[in-house]
Amino acid sequence: MKHIFSVLFAVVALALVGCEEPDNGYGTTPNTTIPSLGTPADNEIWFTTIDNFNLMALNDEAFDATITDIEYSEFGINVIRFDKTLTTIGEKAFFNCRNINNISLPTMVTTIGDSAFAECIQLECMTIGDKITYCGAKAFDNCISLYSLHIPSIGDWCRIEFADTFANPLYHCGAFVLNNKKVKDVVIPKWIKEIKPYAFYNYSQMSSIKFPKSIETIGVDAFAGCEGLSKVDVEDIGAWCKIVFDGETANPLSLAGTLYINGQKATTLSLEGVSGISSRAFIRCSSIQTVVAEDIIRIYDEAFRGCTSLTKVTLGENTKDIYARAFMGCQELNSVTIRATTPPTLFDTYVFDYNAAGRTFYVPSSAVEAYKNDICWVEYADYIKAIQ
16 A cells, blocks of 8 residues: 555656746746645545655544544655545644645545634645535635645536635635646536635636526625636626626626627627616626617616726616616716616616716607606706607
8 A cells, every 4th residue: 555655656746846837936837736646535535744744733533534544654645544434624624734735635525614724834735526515714724835726627616615715725726726737717517506605716817717507696706806817708698697696706707807708709788688687797897888788677786887898878668777886987988878768767876977978868859858857867967868
């Protein structure tokens, strides 16, 4: 057994030596990865330490199985063995274990407890299985060296519930590793309906993400800190308009700015058959220049807030409600056509704040006076004109 571990370690070492790109300060480069130790048995955890010494800290009561043996190899992979299949890495299991640098968890682990790996400041590489569904508060707090996070699939990752931002190892490592390559272009599987809070928090190396039409909700701060993101590609624009976004950074468009629909950059947004646009659906989308929504009934809070390239909007005759700050900060917006003869309800006085100077509202000629005298529209009276 020890001979096998020594051989595996040698392979890992050779792979690391083979990296010839310039060092980025962590002993690795943006496009290289630290190899996984592999997949341990269901009752084992594999690990290495930076000094080949024993673990500095281990809470042996933090697991749902009893440790029977810890096998150390002078130059190979070390093994923690349990008396049965391991499913829980409990609270503070490896807390402050400052010499561990690579660890592989067994595939049957479902739960990583609060502060389980907190203060593991030398941890550089981690491999997890496809059964994990929960990471507790501060599970990876201050894992400042974490660089390679090996996961089985994006779909499996989307199922994990993170208790807070520091529960997500992405906070420090900035990218997944799949098949020994950093994932920069993320594709969400078609069976995923929910992206949980903090799911991609601080995924700084993500450059694009593609969404299927199955997505229904995206949790708070799911994409906060994704500063490298420049492209959001959606399969179905109608389905996108129905997604419930829990806050601004639940929507990756708030960071990427550029929307694609089935691979085509969207400058004109034609929303045929769409009756409602959810809150923040297109917040800070800088690629949209024109919106045509002839079938719209309701536009919810901040749907187009901060769309800085938007110049023209056309809304249909059934438009009834436009919610708070829906078009606020669209600084190039100069033309809004509304075909409804009954003035839509505006849910605050900031719906059209910070638009282009002299922005004009075009409404049916028979309704011009109704708009000018409506309590919601009276402040825009000087800018209301008849559709020609």
